[in-house]
Amino acid sequence: MIKMSKKQQVEIKNKAINEDVKRLVIARIQAASKKGDLGVIVGSDDIKKTNIIKSIQEENEVGIRIVEAHINFLKAMASGEIYQDE
Amino acid sequence: MSNVFLITRPNYDQGTNYLFLWTKSILGFSKKRGWVVLNLSDKKANRKSFLSYIKKQNPKFIFFNGHGSATTINGHNGEMLVETGKDKIILKGKIIYARCCEAAKVFGRQCIKEGVLAFIGYKEKYLLGYSKRKVLKPLNDEVAKLFMEPSNLIALSILKGNSVEHAFIKSQKQMSKNLSFMMSTKATYEQRNAVQYLHSNKMNQVLLGDFTSKAS
Numbered sequence: 001m002i003k004m005s006k007k008q009q010v011e012i013k014n015k016a017i018n019e020d021v022k023r024l025v026i027a028r029i030q031a032a033s034k035k036g037d038l039g040v041i042v043g044s045d046d047i048k049k050t051n052i053i054k055s056i057q058e059e060n061e062v063g064i065r066i067v068e069a070h071i072n073f074l075k076a077m078a079s080g081e082i083y084q085d086e
Numbered sequence: 087m088s089n090v091f092l093i094t095r096p097n098y099d100q101g102t103n104y105l106f107l108w109t110k111s112i113l114g115f116s117k118k119r120g121w122v123v124l125n126l127s128d129k130k131a132n133r134k135s136f137l138s139y140i141k142k143q144n145p146k147f148i149f150f151n152g153h154g155s156a157t158t159i160n161g162h163n164g165e166m167l168v169e170t171g172k173d174k175i176i177l178k179g180k181i182i183y184a185r186c187c188e189a190a191k192v193f194g195r196q197c198i199k200e201g202v203l204a205f206i207g208y209k210e211k212y213l214l215g216y217s218k219r220k221v222l223k224p225l226n227d228e229v230a231k232l233f234m235e236p237s238n239l240i241a242l243s244i245l246k247g248n249s250v251e252h253a254f255i256k257s258q259k260q261m262s263k264n265l266s267f268m269m270s271t272k273a274t275y276e277q278r279n280a281v282q283y284l285h286s287n288k289m290n291q292v293l294l295g296d297f298t299s300k301a302s
Binding site: 032033035036037038039040041042043044046061062065068069070072073074076082083 | 099100101104153164187188210211212213214215216217218219221229265266269274275276279280281282283285286289
């Protein structure tokens with residue numbers, strides 16, 4: 001059996017989390033765009049649903065920005081922070 | 087002497103078209119309040135005109151709209167208007183609001199070091215949710231309205247003579263109010279699904295420099 005270093009174990013764990021996060025955000029975007037006509041402009045890019053998903057999968061600048069927006073919002077919901085400023 | 091206000095309004099893609107149209111009301115408001123308005127719209131939002139207006143008219147408050155990066159703010163067709171380290175003296179003593187991507191990351195911080203009184207901007211890419219049905223009538227877009235109105239409040243509040251801190255807090259509160267609305271059953275399907283993007287803008291909007299600064 002190959003023994004992994006602690007660093008390797010942490011790296012693998014983080015990667016798995018990233019994959020889960022990506023899947024979660026993609027699922028949210030797919031669910032949101034089943035009906036309706038929401039568009040999103042990210043900086044100078046007007047992004048279509050398929051391109052958003054591609055950006056997330058490729059982890060490019062736009063994809064990372066979208067993932068951050070979704071995850072930070074979910075964290076703010078979970079912590080109740082989003083309701084504090086009302 | 088009248089107070090001078092400079093606004094840049096490039097208009098060459100969908101994002102800048104939304105900003106261009108949603109800043110129309112700010113022009114009317116500032117004129118009513120007695121400001122001398124330097125309106126750099128469309129092709130006029132270029133570096134040559136910008137530098138000329140700054141030198142000749144010395145505006146106290148500058149409101150940039152359009153695209154940018156951590157180190158630059160752009161005008162029409164992406165032409166660079168100002169760049170970190172390149173335009174040291176011309177912005178000294180001014181209040182700047184940059185509705186541009188990432189401008190607060192490096193450019194804004196450097197501005198403060200170089201004598202800008204206060205800088206309000208965004209640390210990350212500005213996100214704008216919109217309704218695809220309303221692209222030909224952006225002012226009737228009920229999704230974009232939730233993004234545009236709170237960010238316009240910064241400029242309106244500064245033009246009213248309030249401190250930059252007051253303007254910033256007002257904008258943050260309006261975004262919180264809009265977030266609550268977007269999470270409610272009163273919101274449309276599109277408005278609900280754009281909520282994380284407005285939340286992200288709220289988190290990335292920053293105020294730098296002297297919080298008590300006023301433009302008039």
